């Protein structure tokens with residue numbers, strides 16, 4: 001089956017490692033947090049403040065704030081906009097991101 | 101015409117947004133001797149239509165995800181040429197949160213940049229051209245907050261910029277012309293698109309529209325999509341709607357059903373389709389925050405612009421989908437006119453009434469076409485009745501349809517503002533950008549764009565400093581007690 005990377009004939013540099021709640025996942029240079037998590041088969045990384053319901057990408061362009069994540073101890077980063085670097089520590093976020 | 105190289109004293113235009121409209125505007129103005137700063141939140145120029153893969157992904161064939169690539173190649177080449185000649189500065193990854201008139205009569209554009217968008221950057225300019233585009237609206241239905249349910253444009257943006265999809269199966273649903281490129285894009289990228297569910301009946305496009313569409317561009321575009329849908333064996337269900345999205349921790353399937361003329365689902369037509377992604381959209385809304393902050397008049401949900409694409413505030417132009425949603429080709433035409441008008445007026449040579457006949461004709465034709473599309477691609481009839489009381493409508497504050505209905509029925513709320521105050525719908529992080537049309541619809545009120553003091557959340561420290569510099573109070577800020585001390589600016 002054809003992948004989007006094949007379709008666009010993308011030849012990124014070597015993948016690097018980041019962590020999600022301590023677990024290692026691979027990311028490609030140029031990917032945002034959201035893109036790397038999707039590639040790893042992960043679709044939710046936040047629990048809502050009220051009902052602790054799972055959320056992930058919704059608008060994909062930085063408008064909806066559903067994809068909030070804690071990146072290198074900075075809470076409330078929009079995963080769909082935040083670029084990734086080797087060794088970055090992503091943490092799933094519950095509630096306001098300040099109480100976990 | 102020969103390009104003039106503007107000196108330091110050449111007038112300076114700040115173009116906000118580097119999509120089709122902003123690119124066309126920047127090129128038109130720069131070619132006529134104006135110094136341009138082109139600001140955009142994204143790392144690459146292109147906007148939504150020409151969204152580019154991240155540079156580090158090193159895509160050798162980005163055009164495989166695009167239509168009208170040659171137009172973009174031309175724009176990109178023009179931009180590079182103007183940048184090299186010092187006529188244009190491209191301020192990448194600049195999130196503009198506010199623009200205001202400066203005491204000297206020019207304008208100050210306030211942006212945030214740097215890692216985590218914490219560094220303030222200011223641009224002083226003689227005039228401002230707003231080309232901020234819009235964002236998609238999605239009307240709620242049970243299950244629409246499940247991970248895996250994304251906006252149609254969002255699925256497209258993740259695909260074009262990140263070269264990723266979520267899972268291998270998808271349903272594309274809602275209404276409007278955007279669903280076609282999204283379905284064909286996902287299919288080309290290897291996703292099994294199990295259905296394209298369109299609530300309208302495009303067969304109802306009046307004959308007049310076919311005539312309007314019988315212009316080489318539009319006709320070819322339509323045929324192209326139809327051919328691609330066939331080739332990828334995408335089932336097209338018109339006058340159907342998604343009734344519910346199923347799953348517990350993430351999307352597993354959707355139920356779709358046929359709609360009758362009255363907007364009710366036809367008994368016996370419901371079917372369940374397993375899918376990892378539901379890409380859903382019900383049209384677009386213009387970004388109006390910056391225009392509003394500058395005091396520009398709005399016309400309905402969009403920024404008002406005259407024949408020259410001027411707003412009613414002297415020195416402020418607007419072009420593209422912030423002035424009304426009509427597709428990339430219309431944005432290009434409007435951007436070109438806006439850039440020329442701005443250049444002419446900044447250089448002290450006001451244009452005559454028929455200064456750019458060809459661009460004006462293109463604009464008129466595309467606007468007429470888009471008006472016809474608008475009349476066909478309306479929100480799915482009866483959508484409100486299918487929203488159960490338990491369905492979350494405001495995704496940020498988790499306000500249910502039941503709470504919104506109760507605020508009207510039991511507490512007597514008669515307008516969106518009161519519904520908001522009673523329920524907190526639209527008062528979270530996204531400031532109602534996602535739920536405002538749905539809240540208005542469920543409350544039985546007319547939709548009007550919310551007033552937000554800032555286009556982006558702003559760190560309080562930046563806000564305080566900007567206020568001191570401007571000698572004013574920098575606008576109204578409200579710390580939401582959430583996040584890292586950012587003022588998202590309470591609407592209302």
Ligand SMILES: Cc1cc2nc3c(=O)[nH]c(=O)nc-3n(C[C@H](O)[C@@H](O)[C@H](O)COP(=O)(O)OP(=O)(O)OC[C@H]3O[C@@H](n4cnc5c(N)ncnc54)[C@H](O)[C@@H]3O)c2cc1C
Pocket residue numbers: 059061116117118119120121122139140141142146147148149150194195196197231232233234235236252253254256257278281282384387419420421422426427428431555556
């Ligand atoms: C997510 C999404 C995906 C889409 N995909 C397609 C598609 O695949 N095919 C199609 O035909 N149409 C698509 N559209 C429709 C699209 O709107 C086009 O018609 C076209 O891109 C409009 O051009 P524009 O220049 O008016 O605005 P846009 O292309 O939206 O460009 C606006 C630019 O302004 C920038 N901007 C906005 N606000 C700010 C700010 N405050 N600070 C800094 N920068 C800012 C944005 O980053 C963007 O680059 C999509 C729309 C959306 C919302």
Ligand code: FES
Pocket residue numbers: 056057058059060061062063064065066067068078079080081
């Ligand atoms: S997905 Fe909407 S802000 Fe990231």
